[in-house]
Amino acid sequence: MAVVPSLARAVCLVSGGMDSAVTLAEARAAGFATHALTVAYGQRHACELAAARRVARSLGAAEQRELAVDLSAFGGSALTGAGAIPKDRSDEAIAGGGVPASYVPARNTVLLALALAWAEVLGARDLYLGVNALDYSGYPDCRAEFLRAFESLAQLATAAGTEHGAHFRVHAPLLALSKKDIVLRAEALGVDLGLTHSCYDPLEAAGQVLACGRCDACRLRLKGFREAGRRDPVAYAEGTER
Amino acid sequence: MAVVPSLARAVCLVSGGMDSAVTLAEARAAGFATHALTVAYGQRHACELAAARRVARSLGAAEQRELAVDLSAFGGSALTGAGAIPKDRSDEAIAGGGVPASYVPARNTVLLALALAWAEVLGARDLYLGVNALDYSGYPDCRAEFLRAFESLAQLATAAGTEHGAHFRVHAPLLALSKKDIVLRAEALGVDLGLTHSCYDPLEAAGQVLACGRCDACRLRLKGFREAGRRDPVAYAEGTER
Numbered sequence: 001m002a003v004v005p006s007l008a009r010a011v012c013l014v015s016g017g018m019d020s021a022v023t024l025a026e027a028r029a030a031g032f033a034t035h036a037l038t039v040a041y042g043q044r045h046a047c048e049l050a051a052a053r054r055v056a057r058s059l060g061a062a063e064q065r066e067l068a069v070d071l072s073a074f075g076g077s078a079l080t081g082a083g084a085i086p087k088d089r090s091d092e093a094i095a096g097g098g099v100p101a102s103y104v105p106a107r108n109t110v111l112l113a114l115a116l117a118w119a120e121v122l123g124a125r126d127l128y129l130g131v132n133a134l135d136y137s138g139y140p141d142c143r144a145e146f147l148r149a150f151e152s153l154a155q156l157a158t159a160a161g162t163e164h165g166a167h168f169r170v171h172a173p174l175l176a177l178s179k180k181d182i183v184l185r186a187e188a189l190g191v192d193l194g195l196t197h198s199c200y201d202p203l204e205a206a207g208q209v210l211a212c213g214r215c216d217a218c219r220l221r222l223k224g225f226r227e228a229g230r231r232d233p234v235a236y237a238e239g240t241e242r
Numbered sequence: 243m244a245v246v247p248s249l250a251r252a253v254c255l256v257s258g259g260m261d262s263a264v265t266l267a268e269a270r271a272a273g274f275a276t277h278a279l280t281v282a283y284g285q286r287h288a289c290e291l292a293a294a295r296r297v298a299r300s301l302g303a304a305e306q307r308e309l310a311v312d313l314s315a316f317g318g319s320a321l322t323g324a325g326a327i328p329k330d331r332s333d334e335a336i337a338g339g340g341v342p343a344s345y346v347p348a349r350n351t352v353l354l355a356l357a358l359a360w361a362e363v364l365g366a367r368d369l370y371l372g373v374n375a376l377d378y379s380g381y382p383d384c385r386a387e388f389l390r391a392f393e394s395l396a397q398l399a400t401a402a403g404t405e406h407g408a409h410f411r412v413h414a415p416l417l418a419l420s421k422k423d424i425v426l427r428a429e430a431l432g433v434d435l436g437l438t439h440s441c442y443d444p445l446e447a448a449g450q451v452l453a454c455g456r457c458d459a460c461r462l463r464l465k466g467f468r469e470a471g472r473r474d475p476v477a478y479a480e481g482t483e484r
């Protein structure tokens with residue numbers, strides 16, 4: 001297969017959450033034509049997919065594709081239906097308590113593998129992933145070592161790497177940022193965080209999606225906004241402390 | 243997530259072809275309870291899926307799961323609908339002619355990532371993949387370096403690798419075998435190759451699936467049977483030279 005290298009394209013994994021939205025904006029700010037890939041992996045919070053579409057549109061992605069891969073067929077995660085979503089955990093428990101129940105087995109490996117497949121077809125060499133090692137220290141596949149290992153694999157796994165010596169890069173511009181930093185970075189890049197969705201366990205009331213305010217994702221997000229001195233524009237369940 | 247290590251389980255990628263059938267038999271012969279994973283990645287030859295079910299059943303897999311991942315959404319391969327399936331290529335062209343049109347971008351990376359996700363849930367550490375470096379030298383993701391790189395990645399990518407220090411292994415027992423060796427190995431292991439399907443471009447006539455006899459997969463398979471002094475039990479299109 002002939003692959004025309006094109007430095008201008010990047011494949012960005014866009015989930016609909018705050019982190020991947022800012023990551024997509026970073027890819028655009030770095031000069032890439034962005035190709036947004038949204039993977040429906042069987043997560044319970046399907047309204048993420050609608051958020052992903054809004055985010056890709058608002059940040060001028062060259063295109064957005066959705067791919068269904070039903071990881072819930074394997075079970076093993078609270079995010080895909082096995083077990084309860086943890087609620088009201090302390091900051092310490094979220095940050096340091098080992099691998100959380102919301103961990104989806106090998107999720108980032110699957111996501112990057114799919115991004116790599118598309119990148120090879122597009123002639124893109126740059127993959128963007130919105131992982132964050134600081135707030136999610138319990139996720140093994142959110143660490144720099146994991147990302148470097150994937151780059152090495154990509155080199156060997158593809159016709160592009162093998163025949164053309166192309167160097168694949170996995171960019172994770174948020175890796176070392178706190179949620180506070182991400183809120184401020186969103187502001188600097190003109191990302192409308194009101195379009196994003198982070199909650200693992202949203203409610204629907206009168207046709208409106210409300211974030212629960214109590215799952216790890218909500219708690220981290222709200223803490224980030226508080227520390228940044230900003231108000232989160234998304235709607236939360238009644239009684240949520242902002 | 244608590245993962246109970248169980249040395250007795252292996253996840254085996256089973257496509258329905260001859261190579262993955264023999265690989266599944268090797269996993270069983272090595273003493274594993276085999277969990278067969280069949281990925282429908284948008285290949286044109288969907289009768290492979292029926293073959294995969296027959297193979298898993300006949301080789302006593304503990305269970306078989308099918309997962310749909312539509313890689314054809316990305317394009318880029320003759321196997322998923324882009325461009326023509328090459329026909330009547332010489333042995334030399336098949337063996338040494340660079341990356342063939344039937345290469346599916348990053349396919350084995352995607353397959354192994356999915357196998358890893360299931361393995362982590364099952365508490366399995368052993369992945370079996372029926373790749374073969376000899377006959378498919380043009381596929382970058384059929385080389386030992388690629389498999390070792392994936393093992394390194396798996397170690398870093400998973401809660402199992404990180405928390406329990408489990409060592410993931412990617413087994414490719416056919417890596418150095420010729421198709422002739424594989425035919426003979428199938429015989430030794432009691433694999434009924436009549437249940438398998440290899441053709442990239444099968445015909446259907448009177449409700450029967452006929453292998454075309456002319457695509458790379460058919461040519462390699464027929465050559466293997468000829469060299470082994472055996473007759474391929476599957477049905478071929480009229481005029482196929484065996």
